[in-house]
Amino acid sequence: MELNLSREDAAFRDEVRTFIAENYPQEMRVPNPETDLTKEQSLLWHRILHKKGWLAPLWPKEYGGPGWSVTRRFIFEQETSRAGTLPPLAFSVTMVGPVIYTFGNEAQKKKFLPRILSGEDWWCQGYSEPGSGSDLATVRTKAVRDGDHYIVNGHKTWTTLAQHADWIFCLVRTDPTAKPQSGISFLLIDMKSPGVTVRPIITIDGSHEVNDVFLEDVRVPVENLVGEENKGWTYAKFLLGNERTSMAGIGRSTRYISRLKKIVKAEIPADDPAHLEFLRDIARIELDVLALEATELRVVAQMARGIDPGPAASLFKIRGTEIFQNITELTHRAIGNYGLAIREHPVSANRFMPGPDYGHTASEKYLNARKLSIYGGSNEIQRNIIAKAVLGL
């Protein structure tokens, strides 16, 4: 399904398509890019995009964005995701970057934005805490002013790829007496600061994506406060709004469905009643994707005319993640007995793995995808948002 593109936009799409085909590093085409690449490998594409000036589609031109229209941003997102490229690190590019250029001061913009674009700084997100999952406003990590520093103490968790990070953007409590939402500040912390400890959390798929981050008497210069003290909640909410529409994951789901079809064809004989059952299940998922894609295109077309979907866009997160979870589950089922095996981490081509290549990541993907309905505001929270802000309940 395609947007109705002008001649110029169609030419742009072709340009993006060709650029990806000619420049996406072969080294990054591994079974599971999210877990199988080193930090340096996963930055290869980032650097190529930066050189081309295409790294940060969302950013205004003055900060290094390409100055694209809504339609072109969507085309770029669609093409890169259909081609299965690993997107640049979201924490840096779509999260902290926009917060800094929107709410940060000149010195912060000058210091941080170019380093995000170049890939020099790798950012992670310090939101969740052991006691603050969906209810983020209860963060307890404390920042106490001491001259021109804050002294930060607390424990952040589920911190994705903190093991690679140079910086962490944190929600910290600066006013313990205020109402939960109003005593929070947005603080940038250098991961090399004394008192910062990262401890891996291994998830059920065996991979190391997330971490605990302990902050003990960490001294953070006051100049690393973004915006005003105690206004951090506003900035945090702004940031969450940025990721809504890209959550549909149409390109990814489409790729995984075509792989699933190949697996079913190869693994399940056509005269097996299960074959028909798979065909039907796959058709249902394809139709789910089609309906969501049509909705995404409808919203993009509206955005191009200046109509903001607002909180209704939460539906992309809900449906996009549910659909992808279903695909990974069906793939794991399709691979049959080989679904018992799982790759060991860190991944190495030298380790034995039974069964056909296309099934090697089925188990870990199935397990790993359980996170999708939990993170970024759980799907239950997203439903609360629509219930309240769209349905008026």
Add this chain to the structure above:
Amino acid sequence: MDIQFTEEQELLRSSVQRLLRDQYDFEARRKIVASEEGFSRKQWAVFAELGLLAAPLSEGAGGLGGGPLSTMIVMHEFGRHLVVEPFFETVVVAAGLIEQMGSPEQQQSFIPSIVDGSKIWTLAWTEKASRFDFANVTTRARREGSDYVLTGAKTMVVAAPWADYLIVSARTSGDDRDRGGVSLFVVDRRATGVDLQSFKTIDGRRAAEVSLRDARGQLLGVEGKGVAALEACRDRAIGALCAETVGAIGELNAATLDYSKTRKQFGTTIGSFQVLQHRMVDMFIAHQEALSLMQHLSLSLSAGDSALSRLASGAKSKIGDAGKFVADQAVQLHGGMGMTDELNVGHYFKRISSINIQFGDPAFHVLRYAQLDAAA
């Protein structure tokens, strides 16, 4: 992708909306359904006067040339108001087939009296054993002079008691389930040898079992091409039925949301309970997705996309499932009231159930969608 209506389309939509708001509220509809005939010839004349019966038909055949997008606009509003008059059967299905298959003479002789509201048509293709298979035809037609005579039985023919003409599928050659050898015929409903047994349908309409004994029929188009013609007709029909379903879904969601904000239990409105809030969010999402898919299908119908038929099956299944989900939940959330004939909710439920059966149910179409992919 999002449809920005042209001025003409916007005008069509607002005029249908105004008309139905003023003349077709739920009480007015109830009276129409309970009337002797079960539909309103007066309303039908108003539709004709407003140009609705001409809206989607091609200009060459005497229509206004609005195509599938006009159908979508009209059917969406009809779905919101549960309109029972046979626009779908007469204009979308029958006139569509006449446009597609009829000779220029046939078009000139039949379309004007459809457009001006004087004649009502319907399609009689289903048979006892046919289920959703157009090729499963036992009704026979044999040539007699310049005409044909038809013998057989058609079942569950919606709007037949209202119709002046039937388009009947009958076998001119081949065996009972052959794709080839099925042809379409125009049969005067009052002709000798045509016998109707009428009854009511779950969605407040009238239908009939039609028996044909040496009934005269005029061949529509060419011999033997009936199945392909019916398949193309089904794609258009699905576009219309999907739009009607989406209209009904929107009304069910609005009614349910409204009810949840006023109905109190345990000292509070039931809309304050999270389990019901989340249910209504899922109903909202189902509506949004169905609406998008409806637009996508109508645009593809307009453009005559090559993978159209597969898409139509997909939409019939997905939107049918969405309709069923929303209708089930709307009745559930209305509690006992949702079970009453008094409330409109149950009537939407029944219309959606009826749509889901016609031209193939969601289970049939999801398999067709899958198999057309596997065959490609």
